[in-house]
Amino acid sequence: MSDVAKLAGVSHQTVSRVLNDHPNVREQTRARVLQAIDQLGYRRNLVARALVTSRSRTLGVVSFDTTLYGPASTIYGIEQAARTAGYFVSIVSLKSLDASSVGEAIDYLAEQGVDGVVVVAPQRSAARALDSLPAGMPAVAVEGAHRSPVSAVCIDQVEGARLATRHLLDLGHHTVWHVSGPPDWLEAEGRLEGWRAVLREEGRPVPEPLPGDWSPRSGYVAGQRLAAIDGVSAVFAANDQMALGVLRAFTEAGVRVPEQISIVGFDDIPESEFFSPPLTTVRQDFGAVGRHSIELLLRQIDASGPVDVERLVVPPGFMIRSSTAPAG
Numbered sequence: 001m002s003d004v005a006k007l008a009g010v011s012h013q014t015v016s017r018v019l020n021d022h023p024n025v026r027e028q029t030r031a032r033v034l035q036a037i038d039q040l041g042y043r044r045n046l047v048a049r050a051l052v053t054s055r056s057r058t059l060g061v062v063s064f065d066t067t068l069y070g071p072a073s074t075i076y077g078i079e080q081a082a083r084t085a086g087y088f089v090s091i092v093s094l095k096s097l098d099a100s101s102v103g104e105a106i107d108y109l110a111e112q113g114v115d116g117v118v119v120v121a122p123q124r125s126a127a128r129a130l131d132s133l134p135a136g137m138p139a140v141a142v143e144g145a146h147r148s149p150v151s152a153v154c155i156d157q158v159e160g161a162r163l164a165t166r167h168l169l170d171l172g173h174h175t176v177w178h179v180s181g182p183p184d185w186l187e188a189e190g191r192l193e194g195w196r197a198v199l200r201e202e203g204r205p206v207p208e209p210l211p212g213d214w215s216p217r218s219g220y221v222a223g224q225r226l227a228a229i230d231g232v233s234a235v236f237a238a239n240d241q242m243a244l245g246v247l248r249a250f251t252e253a254g255v256r257v258p259e260q261i262s263i264v265g266f267d268d269i270p271e272s273e274f275f276s277p278p279l280t281t282v283r284q285d286f287g288a289v290g291r292h293s294i295e296l297l298l299r300q301i302d303a304s305g306p307v308d309v310e311r312l313v314v315p316p317g318f319m320i321r322s323s324t325a326p327a328g
Contacts (some may be wrong), residue, residue, distance in 0.1 A: 001042070008036040027079030034133055058088045059297065060117040062102060067091050068214060069241070069269050070187070070284070074120050077290025085294055090114060102129035110274040111133055116297045118142060123184050137299035140293045143187060151300070151310045153292045160282040160316035161194025164236045164264040167280070167318065169202060171262060172327035173234035178244060179222040180209040184194050191238045191266060214240065216245040223249025233261055233327055240265035240272045240281055247275060247323070258325035268319055280324040283317035 005015045010033060017025050018033040025033075036042075059082050066072045079089045090112060092105040102119065106129075109117055116138030119130060130150050133139050141152040169175045178195045181188025192209060199206045210225060212218035219242030226232050227250050237243035243265030247257060255261050257277060265272060268283035292312045300307050 002039055004033065004036045007040060008033045009324050014297075021301060028217060040090045046223065056113045056115055057086065058090055058112070058114050058133075059294075060106070060112070060114035061089055061091045061120065062065040062094065062105045062109070062117060063091065063120040064094050064096070064123070069239075069267055070095045070143075070286075071120055071122065073284075074289055077286040078118055078120075078142070078293055079290070080287070081290040081294040085298060087115070087294075098125045099129035106133060106137070106139075110137060115301050116140075117217050118293050118297060119241060122187050124186060125184060138297055140297045140300075142289060142293050149188070149309060151296045151307075153312045153314065155284045155294065155314045156316055157190030158194035158197070158205055158272055160235055160284070160318075161191040162198050162265060163316065163318045164266065164280075165195045165198040167320070168234040168262055168264060168324065169198065169204065169233070171324060173262065174327070175199060175207060176234045176236050177213045177226055178209045179219055179235065179237040179242050181242075182213050183211075188238055195236055201212060212242045214239050214241055216241045216248075218242055218280055219245025220249050224253070226250075227253035227255055230244075234263075234324075235261065235266045236266075238266055240267045240269045243272075243279055243281070243323075244275060247279075258328065262324040262327075264324060268317070273319075275323070277322035280321045281319050282320050285317065287313045 001015050002012060005012045010029060014025065014029065015033055018030050061075060061078055063071050063075055066075060075091065082089045090109060092109060092179065094101045094105060106117055118140050120142045122143045130141055139150045143154045165176050167242050176195065176199065178192065180192050196206055210222040212222055220235055221259065222242070223246035226235060235246055237246055243263055246263055250257055251259050257263055263279070265279050265281040268281045272279040273283050292314065296310055296312065
């Protein structure tokens with residue numbers, strides 16, 4: 001920094017003000033400092049900066065199974081929001097989200113000096129791990145931590161399922177069958193709850209859910225079972241991947257979609273509008289989840305004392321495409 005100041009003909013403090021975007025620097029002076037920085041190839045010493053400010057400008061993220069669309073999109077949204085706020089992100093991806101693994105990951109990130117952590121906790125076991133966070137560690141949970149003592153951001157899974165189920169009933173279908181997600185996933189639980197609530201409110205039969213594991217194969221197996229049941233005209237799958245498997249099973253059984261069976265998914269993955277037919281589905285705004293989680297975390301980091309626990313719920317969207325039609 002001293003070399004930059006000497007080349008630009010300014011003080012060390014002026015260089016510091018330019019680097020920190022201080023408003024009280026003339027544009028001509030700022031341009032001269034930036035030119036010197038570029039000429040010398042200057043880079044900040046982040047370790048030294050962290051020692052002075054007690055901030056690493058790095059946030060930790062703990063997640064699980066980033067091959068799944070939801071967790072992967074959530075992490076991307078968090079990373080983009082953190083970068084916009086001027087922070088780096090250190091990600092720990094776990095094979096399982098049990099309390100012990102999550103605790104070890106948070107301890108590891110704390111040792112690296114992160115300023116706070118975001119835990120993507122879609123499973124009940126991961127949410128329980130948040131009960132034992134290190135004292136004073138700013139933290140936010142994403143998805144599922146509705147009973148946790150830390151601030152959280154989630155998409156309204158129950159409302160998304162209600163939108164899907166209501167849409168199918170409004171098309172004249174007598175009832176709606178459901179292919180559910182894994183039981184330990186709080187997102188699957190919310191979608192199951194919303195589907196069941198609408199059917200009960202309308203006095204419709206509530207069929208036994210068919211279990212799935214988020215994969216197209218599990219949806220395909222469920223679809224084969226549904227294709228063998230008389231009177232099935234509407235299916236709500238707990239994610240788009242399983243809906244794809246259901247579509248395949250009905251097509252192989254000679255059942256036309258949407259003429260004979262209407263299908264709704266959940267997520268609005270990029271491929272869903274290119275399914276055959278294009279899939280009606282619930283859309284999740286992962287960008288909003290990322291922005292809100294970083295906002296809550298930075299609020300804790302910047303606070304001079306304890307802050308209230310907050311829970312932000314992001315409303316779902318609904319995309320109507322060609323996989324649903326009025327009951328025949």
